[in-house]
Amino acid sequence: MKFRPCIDLHDGVVKQIVGSTLCDTNPQAVQTNFVAEKSPSWFAELYRSDNLTGGHIIKLGPGNDAAAEEALGAWPGGMQLGGGITADNAGTWLDKGASHVIVTSYVFRDGMIDIDRMNKLVKAVGRNRLVLDLSCRKRDGLYYIVTDRWQKFTSVAISPEVLTDLAGYCDEFLIHAADVEGKCSGIEVPLVEKLAQWTPIATTYAGGIRDRADLQLIDEAGSGRLDFTVGSALDIFGGKTLTYRDTVDFRRSAEEEKHV
Template structure:
């Protein structure tokens, strides 16, 4: 079974259908589209009720992302999903030879998480130069 599939809201009044899809496939689907500064808190609160586990970095995928794009110097990639430690920054950097950037979501303290501190991520980035 695939990991990290998305439900994208493409028009108005899709919220109920998106919530229903997410409810039917917990730990499988993510939602996107139409989420902005006026409604993101609602989605964050809803997600915090349903989120049960952080699956970690898909190391094979990160390695493949480097392999598939190593000849494209101007292309940058951002990996999202599963990061649960500031050490994941080093892991993704090493696996991708610096090609892939990592973003943190629900594990980050500024998004309500308790696994990763924003300040620690900033310090790690500052050390990278």
């Protein structure tokens, strides 16, 4: 169980937002929890100092390329990059220092997985440099993958078969529980349990984490198989219930217990 840190970029600035409030047709509707005064590179350098590999930089909409390049430049090869990735630009972002590219919307068309685009991506960058973002929202008791900054439901629900099939195209999964993302209201326990049972590859869970007890719950409900990302609750993002240092220490203690 590893701590995978994040740098979420919105309008060129590091922010923490409530994911379910993103709306392309009404940009003013977005609920912002935190706007950083520090630069993207400051956060990347912090994560580098603690050797927190495998974290992600997410571009939430346009106007974030320069900020993303700054963060990648502070730790070449240390973080993954997502947001607007296609087969045509994926290689460019790897060249700019991303360890992996993270993709969702590009590999879905009309609510279904587009295998041709998936194969094109794998051919462009290789399976071992690709992370599939299967962030989801709950509807009718199932967790459906959502695209376009979590605004559009696909017709594909998280299941053992879907995870097994998609694992053949990528190195890892990144899965935000979009209904609770940014709310610091507690994790989506049923999703954590399902992912731990079903995923055949490295998987990072994000969404709703509020304190150290939630980290312990992910470890227990996820049988130690899932990594985690936490944003708005952290003190470095203005949070009041969880310090960055405690989170790093929790990750290290979990790793030590795993090897005892």
